Amino acid sequence: MSVFSTVAPARRRHAFREALAAQKICRIPGAFSPLVARAIEQKGFEGVYISGAVVAADLALPDIGLTTLTEVAHRTHQIARVTNLPVLVDADTGFGEPMSAARTIVELEAAGAAGCHLEDQVNPKRCGHLDGKAVVPADEMIRRIGAAVSARQDENFVICARTDAAGIEGIDAAIERAKAYADAGADVIFTEALKDADDFKKFRDAVDTPLLANMTEFGKSELLSASQLESIGYNAVIYPVTTLRIAMGQVENALDDIAETGTQVEWLDRMQHRARLYELLRYEDFNVFDQKLFTYSKES
Structure with a gap:
């Protein structure tokens, strides 16, 4: 009998890929502690999310790129060891240049994660639902993705590309970036701070890659239900800060x-x-x- 996780990380990564390919949307609440991750599993969700904003907040820090890869990987290990669910991790901008993004993948794989997302913000980043963000040129983000893809050891480790361009360059530019990021090897696309169901549908209609939606409270996005997002065609939805805010x-x-x-x-x-x-x-x-x-x- 094991008193910790009974499902090996490789099996959880495979399960996560299968869930993303299924017709039913993958619901992934955020966990601010291992105990919350255990509760998420017992309540029947499909995955556990580790938010960069929550890791920072738990350290009484704002979400402005102050946390380190070591801190995020350590929290990932703490959470992944107590749940049988796939764990998706917010890896910010990869904690540096493309080589740093490559190391991020290595460390998060070793910590037991099933996948992570990297974003195209300028480093250090800002919360995706605040004003004042800036994004790097698409070519720079493509290098981040390429480095991440080349560094993974398990082909089932999911690399998700997040773009913050919709609120800066417009949704059409964000769609073009998403297509380029998918061509670079991203398995999933996460477009931050879309406004409403029409925006989410426009993105779904234009992009063939699996899509992840962010339903964070008090931000720029209308809070759509999992069933609404599923009907639009989204493959996964995260609730990144919900449990922390309630607690x-x-x-x-x-x-x-x-x-x-x-x-x-x-x-x-x-x-x-x-x-x-x-x-x-x-x-x-x-x-x-x-x-x-x-x-x-x-x-x-």
């Missing part, structure tokens, strides 16, 4: 009440019960595993 909203509200009243009693019914926490932690499985080791005796 932090509740944390702040509870802290306000405790500061005012001096007790958490009113929050007991809104907490995850200790028994449920132990279920997610697989406490009993660890106990069984430990007891088997503890009672082991070598035959003479």
